[in-house]
Amino acid sequence: MDTSLFLVQLLNGVQYGLLLFLIASGLTLVFGVMGILNLAHGSMYMIGAYLAYYFTTLTGSFFLAFIISGSIALLIGIVIERFLIIHLYKRDHLDQVLLTVGLIFIFNSIQSFVWGNDPLGVEVPALLSGSIKLTDIIEYPIYRLFISALCIVVAVSMYLTINKTKLGMMIRAGESDRAMVENLGVDISKLFTIVFAIGVFLASLAGIVSAPIVSLVPGMGEHVLISCFVVVVIGGLGSIKGAFVAALIVGIVDTYSSVLLPQISSMSIYLLMALILLVKPQGLFKN
Amino acid sequence: MSNILEVHGLQTLYGASHILHGVSFDIKAGETVSIMGRNGMGKSTTLKSILGIAPPRSGSVIYKGEDITRLPTWKRMRQDIAYVPEGRGMFHNLTVKEHLLMAARKNSRGEANWTYDQVLEVFPRLIERLTNKGTQLSGGEQQMLAIGRALLTNPDLLILDEATEGLAPLIRKEIWQVIRKIKDSGVSTIIVDKNIKVLNELCEMHILIVKGKVVFNGDSETLNENKEFIEQSLAV
Structure with a gap:
């Protein structure tokens, strides 16, 4: 592999890692704060992508579709938490699995019913199409750089919200002792709705921005969910910092292995997970 | 003086065990009241029933003239009740400063009689610990943070459950001094503790709970008159 290919793959790996972080951060946030393992998290990614397809086709503008789809995702998150997840807080994990797996089936049926099973695609918006010259011989698609930049903006905003704002302090406190948060006069159920809606929004956002670079196929949510679990387990369940580091590692390992060792690339991230768990059974950043 | 809190006939159960058997008492606005009793007699459960953490099966809690028996805990707290639980309720992932900032708010009338700076003035020990996590503090410091x-x-209305339990005598003294300051500022306070001597001098009214029932409710003078009975009830 020459240097330029190495660099392009590094950029691809980082971009894929950042996208994985976007999805995994929502999964780990919801688990860390609310103790809910949302197996339908990948479905939110899928729904985001299909919504982006639908509204881009409808309005002719990807950016308009971006805003509409993002708002719908937030709404879906609020509705699912208020009407379904709310019944899980005092139940055990098996009930969480049953409900959220049920949601996967429902969202897959909706997807199949509304959009059919043929692969679909979204065009890269004109404003972000084309490539940028990084060096004399390396070009890189602008849209992929846009995705990375957006993910970084989201990561920084999340970091600031969680570490510097009162809402973030309450969210963290809820992670530590939710009864005490309530004792301080905080409406924990509203806090949970906000956190869950943010989680759904982050997964859908990843789906929306991925739409122009992936093909939209049934089952795309499950595939991404499994990669997310690898990220969350490596990073340490509930740790957002862990999810960030793990997502970058997984993104880079996955990308390089598919170029350098295509024979084992489909199992590379699981091998990585196994190795890390041997050394750190709780993941990299478990409290 | 009007009553800030009226507790009527609380019957509270934990699963199958019946803890409170009709607990009733009133607290006047501005009063400092002690709740005494041996371990397992229902003191903490009484507080938790007042706050909705252990909702009573029957009975009622009237706060500032309004029936709050069915309100969720957080809504009661929003009506200017604060609770320092046994065990202090520290957050392992928040710093001392964040503990204070996340809780700070004006009361329901929009007043802020206590500010961040004032709390640190009352608990200067916390100033050196601002960047430490809540669970990294000593027991005494945790208690100060919980009260702050x-x-x-x-x-x-401030409710303190075992605020001095397990603390060194000097720290204990410091905590009592602060509670005295809070009392002087006019906040109504309920204190669950075992130190009769301090409670006798600090509180206007005293409640003794034995096996889920109020067996004594009176002022310090009456308490002294019935000292033998009280001490007998508290002895293990």
Whole structure:
């Protein structure tokens, strides 16, 4: 592999890692704060992508579709938490699995019913199409750089919200002792709705921005969910910092292995997970 | 003086075990009241029933003339009640400063009698510990933080459960001094503790709970008159 290919793959790996972080951060946030393992998290990614397809086709503008789809995702998150997840807080994990797996089936049926099973695609918006010259011989698609930049903006905003704002302090406190948060006069159920809606929004956002670079196929949510679990387990369940580091590692390992060792690339991230768990059974950043 | 709190016939169960058997008492606005009793007699459960953490099966809680028996805990707290639980309720992932900032709010009338700076003035020990996590503090410091955090919600009624338990005598003294200061500021306070001597001098009214029932309710003078009975009830 020459240097330029190495660099392009590094950029691809980082971009894929950042996208994985976007999805995994929502999964780990919801688990860390609310103790809910949302197996339908990948479905939110899928729904985001299909919504982006639908509204881009409808309005002719990807950016308009971006805003509409993002708002719908937030709404879906609020509705699912208020009407379904709310019944899980005092139940055990098996009930969480049953409900959220049920949601996967429902969202897959909706997807199949509304959009059919043929692969679909979204065009890269004109404003972000084309490539940028990084060096004399390396070009890189602008849209992929846009995705990375957006993910970084989201990561920084999340970091600031969680570490510097009162809402973030309450969210963290809820992670530590939710009864005490309530004792301080905080409406924990509203806090949970906000956190869950943010989680759904982050997964859908990843789906929306991925739409122009992936093909939209049934089952795309499950595939991404499994990669997310690898990220969350490596990073340490509930740790957002862990999810960030793990997502970058997984993104880079996955990308390089598919170029350098295509024979084992489909199992590379699981091998990585196994190795890390041997050394750190709780993941990299478990409290 | 009007009653800030009226508790009528609380019957509370934990699963199958019947803990409170009709607990009733009143607290006047501005009063400092002790609740005494041996372990397992229902003191903490009484507090938790008042706050909705252990909802009573029957009975009622009237706060500032309004029936709050069915309100969720957080809504009661929003009406200017603050609670320092046994065990202090520290957050392992928040710094001392964050504990105070996340709780701070004006009371329901929009007043802030306690500010961040004032709390640190009362608990200067916390100043050196601002960047430490809540669970990294000593027991005494945790207690100070728990009380400081409660004060920053600007309560009219402060409920302290075992605020001096397991602390060194000097720290204990410091905590009592602060509670005296809170009392002087006019906040109504309910204190669950075992130190009769301090409670006798600090509180206007005293409640003794034995096996889920109020067996004594009177002022310090009456308490002294019945000292033998009280001490007998508290002895293990």
